[in-house]
Amino acid sequence: GEDVEQSLFLSVREGDSSVINCTYTDSSSTYLYWYKQEPGAGLQLLTYIFSNMDMKQDQRLTVLLNKKDKHLSLRIADTQTGDSAIYFCAESTSSSNTGKLIFGQGTTLQVKP
Amino acid sequence: EAQVTQNPRYLITVTGKKLTVTCSQNMNHEYMSWYRQDPGLGLRQIYYSMNVEVTDKGDVPEGYKVSRKEKRNFPLILESPSPNQTSLYFCASSYNRRNTEAFFGQGTRLTVV
Numbered sequence: 001g002e003d004v005e006q007s008l009f010l011s012v013r014e015g016d017s018s019v020i021n022c023t024y025t026d027s028s029s030t031y032l033y034w035y036k037q038e039p040g041a042g043l044q045l046l047t048y049i050f051s052n053m054d055m056k057q058d059q060r061l062t063v064l065l066n067k068k069d070k071h072l073s074l075r076i077a078d079t080q081t082g083d084s085a086i087y088f089c090a091e092s093t094s095s096s097n098t099g100k101l102i103f104g105q106g107t108t109l110q111v112k113p
Numbered sequence: 114e115a116q117v118t119q120n121p122r123y124l125i126t127v128t129g130k131k132l133t134v135t136c137s138q139n140m141n142h143e144y145m146s147w148y149r150q151d152p153g154l155g156l157r158q159i160y161y162s163m164n165v166e167v168t169d170k171g172d173v174p175e176g177y178k179v180s181r182k183e184k185r186n187f188p189l190i191l192e193s194p195s196p197n198q199t200s201l202y203f204c205a206s207s208y209n210r211r212n213t214e215a216f217f218g219q220g221t222r223l224t225v226v
Binding site (some may be wrong): 002004008030031035040041042044045048088090092098099100101103104105106 | 117144146154155156158169172205207210212214215218219220
């Protein structure tokens with residue numbers, strides 16, 4: 001079945017790196033996404049990675065994909081208080097014709113000054 | 114500016130009173146969908162639409178209806194709301210079902226008493 005799991009909470013100090021982890025079960029995943037949700041706001045797409053890639057870097061964000069272990073991570077370098085938010089991992093699969101995104105539960109990132 | 118607009122942002126209603134949450138996008142996207150977000154469950158798809166007059170059920174469609182008479186609009190209808198439909202609702206749109214860049218609305222927080 002389709003399932004995406006994330007830890008619920010992460011606390012870091014400002015300036016440190018944050019690593020948010022995600023595991024998924026569907027081996028036919030084609031795209032994997034990271035979304036950010038700030039309080040009272042919608043979801044903002046941060047980055048996505050195609051399933052045949054191992055890594056993608058975009059400024060302070062690094063996405064690592066271990067397809068064998070079905071493990072995805074988001075590293076935020078030099079974490080700032082403005083990075084405090086809920087981060088959702090999501091996948092879309094080639095086995096689905098619905099275009100549905102399957103979301104994890106979300107990881108709340110708390111950045112302490 | 115590319116955006117997905119939902120209305121209202123907040124709504125408190127009583128059990129059984131029909132309501133509609135509107136969603137409009139200005140990007141000429143074919144694919145639109147509705148999700149509900151509940152604590153610890155992430156986002157789950159309610160309904161989706163591949164194009165005008167083409168709609169289908171997502172994972173949690175019970176108690177909801179949708180319509181897609183025009184490309185830009187995708188309203189969510191609750192004919193007889195119940196307290197278990199208290200949730201945070203998001204509308205999303207993308208160019209197609211591959212969702213490589215899905216845009217989300219700001220969310221509608223619905224409380225049914």
